[in-house]
Amino acid sequence: MPAPASAASAPAPVPAPAEQRLHLLLISVHGLIRGHDLELGRDADTGGQTKYVVELTKALARQPHVAQVDLVTRRVCDAAVSDDYAQPVEPLGPGARIVRIDAGPAEYLRKEELWDHLDSFADNLFGWIQDQPSRPHLLHSHYADAGYVGVRLSHRTGLPLLHTGHSLGRDKYRRLISMGLSLDDIETRYRISRRIQAEEEVLSSAALVITSTRNEIEDQYELYDCYTPAKMAVIPPGTDLENFHPPGGDDPLDCAALFQASLKAALQEPQKPMILALSRPDLRKNLITLVEAYGESPSLQQLANLVIVAGNRDDIRDLDEGPQAVFTELLLAIDSYDLVGRVALPKHHSAADVPLIYRLAAASRGVFINPALTEPFGLTLLEAAASGLPVVATENGGPVDILANCRHGLLVDPLDRRAMAQALEAILADPQQWERYARQGARLVARHYSWDAHAEAYLARARALVAVKPSQEVPQPTPQAEQRGSRGRTKALFTAIDNTLLGDREGLELLSALINERSKEWLFGIATGRRLDSVLAIIREYGIPVPDILITSLGSEIYYAPNWLPDLAWARHINHLWTPQVLRTLMQELPGVNAQSRREQSAFKLSYHYDAALAPSVDQIRALLRHHDLSVNLTLSFGQFLDLVPARASKGQALRFAAERWRIPLDRILATGGSGGDEDMLRGNTLGVVVANRHQEELSSVLGATEHVYMASQSHARGILEAIAHYDFLEL
Template identity: 55%
Template sequence: MKQLYLVLLSVHGLIRGRDLELGRDADTGGQTLYVLELAQALSERPEVARVDLMTRRVVDDDVSDDYAQPIERVSDSFHIVRIDAGPDEYLPKEQLWDHLDAFVDNAFSHFKNQRFYPHLIHSHYADAGYVGDHLSSQLGVPLIHTGHSLGRVKRARLLASGLSAEQIEDEYNMSRRIEAEEMTLAVAERVITSTRQEIEEQYALYDYYQPNQMRVLPPGTNLENFHPVEKEGIDHAFRDYLARPLVEPDKPMILALSRPDRRKNIVSLVEAYGQSEWLQDHANLVIIAGNRDDLEDMDDATEKVFVELFLAMDRYDLYGKVSLPKHHQRDQVAEIYRIAAVSGGVFVNPALTEPFGLTLIEAAASGLPLVATEDGGPRDILDNCHNGYLVNPLLPDTIARAIEKLLKDPELYAQKVENGLKGVTKHYAWQAHAESYLALIKPLVKNNQRLERPPMARRKGLYHDRAFVTSLDQNLMGDREAVKTLMQRLKMHRQSTLFVIATSRRCDSALQLMKTYGISEPDVLISSAGTDIRYAPNLTSDQAWLKHIDYQWTPHRVREVMAELPGLKRQPRLEQSDFKLSYYIDLNKISPDQIKKSLYEAEQSVHVQLSFDHYIDILPIRASKGLALRYVMDRWQVPLAKTFVAGGAGADEDMMRGNPLAAVVANRHHEELSNLSEIDRIYYAESAFEKGILEALDYYDFFGECVDPREVDAESEAGNEASNKAKNDLSGDKA
């Protein structure tokens, strides 16, 4: 086989062969480092003659002259080639779309002038996908693609940040980006992803999604930085700083390292440690959660994470056993892993969602066994490395047992450490990545092994055009086989159908129930009775909604009023949240109307919701499941007339009223929702639980015409009456 000439395309940002300006802006992040290190690793392989990394040329006084060089020779076999496209100055990626055709033409001219073409093009991100699609067609060479992030997923995060659909379109050119991603998927011979979850939960949102096109090839890790302790040992001064709050600092360290984000679920690790007397006796807990000075200077979400951590430490009286250092430098991270490894410790990642899990690879390369969430990337990492245990992050007891298992058995511990070191070298070193990469592309180049594509077509609309909404309790907990059928149907139609779960439970409680019953993660999770809205795939919280409902909300005053009323008892802390106060109610002693009257007399503008005749939730006046649902449908631009709602309790009533296509399953007919029977757009299923939902979906032909047949019949009857009247009038005229 001839030696390979490979071209990597990464259009936006600032790329040079040394001193990368990582973090300069949103366009100089992980993708920049990944593409550069991939190019370097490939160029060092004996079967590769040359690697060109093509990017946009920038001539701008505000950036280094390095980015104006047309060609930068990094090594004999690796060059950075900069192509003119649009104005000279540095532009963010969102402003490059009108200049990508010029990039294509100038790149094609470059290949013509050098008189030899690459064997393969590898595009990175949507803009490079657009360029790669055109160049691969012009040059007649195969295209492979790495998305890095996807427009449909990014749009959900932007909606969560408070931007409207119109703002997202104006500022991010989202429709052009998604169109480019669709066309890239339509022509690329292979798509490289970091995890299986990325394939199943992100690329599956696209019309041109082809599973046989996807390959999991995780990025390499720099093993020069992350490695076990060497002869010189550890930095003892830094180790003493980390261990300063610990009474017995020589115990093994249970280490967690992440951003202070609720999705990282660090509080569950503290609870796991606090509930295990054995762990407290035999190990210390060290949590590295970013840098902090004054909590009051942090944003609200970050401050809440630390408050929860401190409250959990206090609840279990963990003083002298837990270290939560305030500061560390980025270049000290590798040393933190090694200090924990020397102590005989364990690295724990208890995140609710973890798309990849780079910290797990770094920890394993440093000589630590792992305990990690069973979500996403960690499954792939532990499948490859066999160096620890996957746990349910919502069950602290399972986290504690997994850590205990490693620390109680020295032989098992040593085996897991050895497995991790071997596994990382085999699967996650850049050399291993380059070897796997070449094994993937050689058949495309040598044998012209092209993808067999099934017949595929684009939908008319760019985004979801309908929504499936259901509560949890009393709807999805009756028949596990029917749940599987329902989830399969939703998966088949996930490009067109927005999947929403709306529950009165807190987010963590809802996730635990979903795991127990095998319910897929929804696109949108409305929890805490409509006060918390989160978007997949990372459970991103909608901050705009939180600001909206924080109106005339004075929970301390509500608690004072409720404390004076009979027949009420506060529910456990786990069922409370910032915008939901929950109580048990004895209807023999007090009614919801009496509660409302007392709160209104105290000038409290709130929503009072009764569920299952036993639970009362007090919410801000702007919050409820129905209001949250309408907010989500408006932001996602899904019409209520094509929104199916399956309700299970009184708290669901305001979701079901109005224009949605609604259904009540048989096990709820004669309870709280029976008063909806006078509403035309409510379907009362003959079957219970999930079977009732499936029955209602068929009744509405939800995945087809998505209409209420009663309205169609009424329109048809009205049309017949009008036709008959016209005929009668005509007969009368003739007479």
């Protein structure tokens, strides 16, 4: 891969010294992202966010205090999409590139289908970072799925995390309910509970949340338990003022010849002003209400044609269910209101056509409309403003701020058809008002929404979070790790104890014999919620082979054989934001939650007995902790043991830390568990196995999660032996 750009490659002004220049890593997992000909509107996942992250990457790379910007997304190898999305690295210019990381199946997946593969994405991205000559200084995640990945990377690397939500699950859930969708339908289609959980987690962990508007903070983030306005910053994105500008005398509007031909074929009077809507074919974009508003207003039909540009299509029957439903509704409404010849639904346009489409609408003295039920920001409103095109926009979300700054149109209730039609007519029928809005939009968008201004404001915030050091070299393994790894052991077996390793004495003897036989080939590790002294007593009592690594107290402590020396680097790493006394005070007020004995507590673990009949639910306790801005990892095991450890600590995170020290690839680690506290050991790239026992339902959430989670039919140690055979681990 290309090395980060040198200082000499950055444009004027004069770059900062190399040791002061930032290396930024942006994460945007879903959609189809490339540096040219963005397929905006291809589907619900390839919209404004994909354009935003590409433009942000380029804008940041132009800044003198930036050395390198990596935009990381998912690699897609699929005959149904361009080969561009299969390229591991795509340069975007000096100091900027797109990096594509494998995760799950090779084919393109919609974002709702990606959740089960995000742990693998995080593991693969961490491995990529480790292979680079230098670490990034910070991470910036975009949307909930990237936030999920960003939290895990931030915990593993200690790097500060920035986050931009783009749209939020709680707000979407609220609006889907208002549209009449059932709770089951919402969960099945949108995986909304996983999305909201990820958003809560990222809000708790992020050092800074970047929003586009004040409305986004006050109306949308306020719905979350982790709502913390103090760490949120409004930094509006920019728009491309070179491509988007008002029509001029030499403007080659005939460049969009195919698009114009489709309008002439569809419209009886194509010379009339154009009411332009440009969005994805998504129910939330509310295009059907726009058609109904137009159909119910004869005077509006006399004034203008309606042109709806909603992605590209060949045959509606070949579209996904959501876009197909939108187009079907639109065509039925056009027929119902007898609008044939007055409404155009062009089938094709290119990304290069989009600026010209805006200018065509402006040249016709038309109006742009964004009728969405809610709009997190509203990039199309900036593009319309830059094109000298007045707008009518939804009053829900980002357009409130945009129109306050650019003063180039009117806000409406997106569900009020009459108000929508009246707003459009008010602009179209008043030439002086149209001129005023067109001039103000073109002038004020340049003042408030340039990419350079956005990048400068962004970096001012980012640099305050980063203590830039002269060298950000990736740490090398310790001498101990090199020595142990050199003994030829290139794979590892990690297992929990209770209800996993223990429970079948004869099976344990068979497994122990195999571990001893393979001790020169495998590392053997135990990961448990128990304390060190308790684990050592069990090892002696049951004749378990002495492990190379002990992960104890739910991943908050790591010890190495033979002298059980603690890993002090791990202790320093997980101590981040750990406030045990505050947690104890809060937890002692909860009914049905009682502290376990002093022997079960440790410096980085608070343990409680949990009575489900009396206590708040685990989700309620988690919400309470978030409300108090307490970042912890909370686990319920065997239905009765509740443990709190630092956010950076868990069995899975400790396993990955130890594996990195021993240079053991995760896909050569067999990780076994049997209760909820083992889940993140099994997710991602490890070869996970859930042994059969009466508590395995706690791990039901990983059923089918990835091809690397095997549900053993046998229990305890025999289940581990079954998994060894299943994965052909002896020959791996």
